Amino acid sequence: MNYKRPELRDALASEYVLGTLHGRARRRFQQLLKTDRELQAAVDFWQNELVPMAAPLSVAEPSPRLWAGIAARVAPPSAASKPGWFERWFGARGLASALAGLVVGIGVMLVAPLAPPAGDGGDEPSRSGPQVPASYAGILSDGNGQPAMLISSRRHGKLVDIKVLRPIGLGQDQVLRLWALGKQGPPVALGTVPAQGKGRIELPATSEALLAQVDELAVSVESASAVAPSAAPTFILRGPCAKFW
Amino acid sequence: MVDRTRAQHELGQLLARVALRDQAAFKQLYDATVRCLLAIAVRLLRDEAWAEEVIQEAYVGIWNSAPNYSPAKAQPMTWLMTIARNKSMDALRSTTSERETRVHVAPAEDGEDDPLAAVADAALGPLQQLIERIDAARLRHCLRSLDAAQRQAIALAFYDGLSHSELAAHLRQPLGTVKAWVRRGLERLKPCLKG
Numbered sequence: 001m002n003y004k005r006p007e008l009r010d011a012l013a014s015e016y017v018l019g020t021l022h023g024r025a026r027r028r029f030q031q032l033l034k035t036d037r038e039l040q041a042a043v044d045f046w047q048n049e050l051v052p053m054a055a056p057l058s059v060a061e062p063s064p065r066l067w068a069g070i071a072a073r074v075a076p077p078s079a080a081s082k083p084g085w086f087e088r089w090f091g092a093r094g095l096a097s098a099l100a101g102l103v104v105g106i107g108v109m110l111v112a113p114l115a116p117p118a119g120d121g122g123d124e125p126s127r128s129g130p131q132v133p134a135s136y137a138g139i140l141s142d143g144n145g146q147p148a149m150l151i152s153s154r155r156h157g158k159l160v161d162i163k164v165l166r167p168i169g170l171g172q173d174q175v176l177r178l179w180a181l182g183k184q185g186p187p188v189a190l191g192t193v194p195a196q197g198k199g200r201i202e203l204p205a206t207s208e209a210l211l212a213q214v215d216e217l218a219v220s221v222e223s224a225s226a227v228a229p230s231a232a233p234t235f236i237l238r239g240p241c242a243k244f245w
Numbered sequence: 246m247v248d249r250t251r252a253q254h255e256l257g258q259l260l261a262r263v264a265l266r267d268q269a270a271f272k273q274l275y276d277a278t279v280r281c282l283l284a285i286a287v288r289l290l291r292d293e294a295w296a297e298e299v300i301q302e303a304y305v306g307i308w309n310s311a312p313n314y315s316p317a318k319a320q321p322m323t324w325l326m327t328i329a330r331n332k333s334m335d336a337l338r339s340t341t342s343e344r345e346t347r348v349h350v351a352p353a354e355d356g357e358d359d360p361l362a363a364v365a366d367a368a369l370g371p372l373q374q375l376i377e378r379i380d381a382a383r384l385r386h387c388l389r390s391l392d393a394a395q396r397q398a399i400a401l402a403f404y405d406g407l408s409h410s411e412l413a414a415h416l417r418q419p420l421g422t423v424k425a426w427v428r429r430g431l432e433r434l435k436p437c438l439k440g
Contacts, residue, residue, distance in 0.1 A: 010435065011428065011431070011432075014431040014434075014435070015427070015428075015431070018399065018402050018403055018427070018431065019289075019330075019334050019337075019338075019402050019403060019406050020402050020408060020409055020412075020427055021338075022334075022337075022338035022408055023338060023339075026334075026335075026338050044318055044319070047319065047323065047327050048319055048320075048323055049384065049434075049438045050384075050403065051323050051326050051327050051330060052320075052322075052323055052326075052384065053384055053403065054285050054326050054330055054403070054404070055281065055322075055326070056281060056284035056285055056288060058284060059280035059281060059283070059284045060280055060283040060284040060286075060287045060293070060296070061280065061283075062279050062280070062283050062297065062300070063297060065297065066279070066283075066297045066300065066301055067272075067275060067279075069297075069301045070275070070301050070304045070305060070308075073301075073305050074268070074271065074304075074305060074308045075268050143313060181266055182266075183266070183268075184266075184267075184268075186265050187265065187266075215266075218312075232261060232264070232265065234264075234312060234313070234315075235312045235313075238312070
């Protein structure tokens with residue numbers, strides 16, 4: 001099917017929004033939407049025009065279970081055990097691929113064994129026995145759920161290592177900024193990160209101090225000439241931040 | 246008019262706070278919108294338990310994509326309803342045979358299939374009431390320009406989630422005929438909607 005013809009694209013977009021596109025055709029269309037901006041624009045037009053019509057004549061009362069289910073997935077009860085963690089971020093791709101990704105990521109960063117800190121700040125490996133260093137790690141994914149950036153930091157260190165998995169295109173005056181998102185309060189800017197290859201940020205305090213209460217890390221695109229980080233950043237990448245040791 | 250704009254503005258503010266992970270704002274957003282979003286799902290899925298599962302997914306999706314919401318692309322309520330509709334449609338369209346056994350498509354009652362009736366005021370709580378008086382004047386006008394058959398087919402597809410074959414069965418018409426009603430109806434709507 002030639003999706004390039006505008007009448008056909010519009011026909012598909014309108015029927016998708018209306019609801020008469022289904023089964024394989026619907027799924028195929030949703031795949032196309034991920035990369036075809038013009039198709040997305042056609043869908044946006046129909047959504048803005050038709051969806052207001054969906055405002056219902058009567059309302060439905062939710063059971064208390066509905067909010068309980070949502071809250072459990074969005075704000076899990078404790079930081080140590082997060083039942084919704086994997087479903088939230090790795091849903092369809094599953095537990096196995098999530099763990100595989102994290103293991104690969106940590107493996108890359110752990111070049112030498114590290115003993116618990118003896119006042120050296122924890123950034124340099126020591127010569128004592130082989131132990132897994134305590135560290136924070138995060139995999140940040142883009143809007144399509146594709147992993148794009150790997151972040152890690154030794155717990156008692158002040159340095160954050162960044163590895164870009166999928167290069168990000170930036171304009172002339174643009175930089176990427178890394179943010180820490182906690183349970184409460186606004187995001188905290190940690191520093192600028194590269195759009196490709198590897199990088200390193202120095203934190204104002206140890207990772208343990210800054211990241212212990214952090215659930216997620218995120219990256220925004222900002223103007224390089226701005227005086228201060230944006231007050232309400234829009235994130236292009238985000239992902240969970242977890243403690244490993 | 247002023248009230249409706251204020252309601253959309255308040256929703257927009259809540260969405261911005263949700264993007265910054267403000268859980269209290271998320272609960273407020275939920276309280277203001279769940280009865281509307283759940284009603285959309287119930288109508289499409291014809292099953293309250295199923296609708297609640299789907300709307301749970303919708304709100305988790307709203308929490309996750311709030312940072313990606315852009316006021317330039319859509320009004321807050323339209324964005325929220327779109328998520329609820331898409332989740333419901335995905336659920337519906339992936340299990341057509343299941344729905345056929347669960348659902349008896351009731352024959353059209355007077356006014357029920359008429360989208361013009363559906364865009365009238367709904368009796369809702371304060372914030373919801375303001376939200377729901379969405380400006381559908383242009384849509385109403387454009388729908389009026391369609392044939393009754395086209396309008397009815399579009400309404401049944403949109404509100405009740407009927408597929409082409411379900412439409413054919415419900416309206417007792419050949420499949421090709423209902424497909425053409427939907428297609429021509431949408432084609433005629435577009436230039437009118439674009440103004």
